[in-house]
Amino acid sequence: MKAIDIKNLNQEEVKAKLAEKKIEYAKLKMSHKISPIENPIQLRELRKTIARLATALK
Template sequence: MKAVDIRNLSQEEVKAKLAETKAEYAKLRLSHKVSPIGNPIQLREMRKTIARLSTALK
């Protein structure tokens, strides 16, 4: 998710998206530890998205 898209969301939508993304990230990390996922760069992108969402809340 790009910063421009995040700025267009309301604060409540950002909070919901942040919670959803954190849950997805936790699942993906667990599945990656069990058996390597096809695209490990996806983990990095999700971390960056979480950071962008957190920054938008401040």
Template structure:
């Protein structure tokens, strides 16, 4: 997700999206440990998305 997309979400939507992305990251990590996934950069991108979501959530809660 892009930063502009995240800014338009409400705090509740960010929390829901954060839970979805964390679950997807866990699934990808497990799949990568079993057999290498086609595009391992997806893991890096998901971690960055989680960081963006956490940052925006913190900003909205203040």
């Protein structure tokens, strides 16, 4: 999710997306610990997206 896309969302949508992405990150991280995922770069991208959403809330 790009910063431009996040700017177009209102505050409630950003909060909902942030909660959704945090859950998705936790699931992906757990599945990566059990058996390595095919593309570990997904973890990094999700972390960056979560950071962008959290920054947009400030």
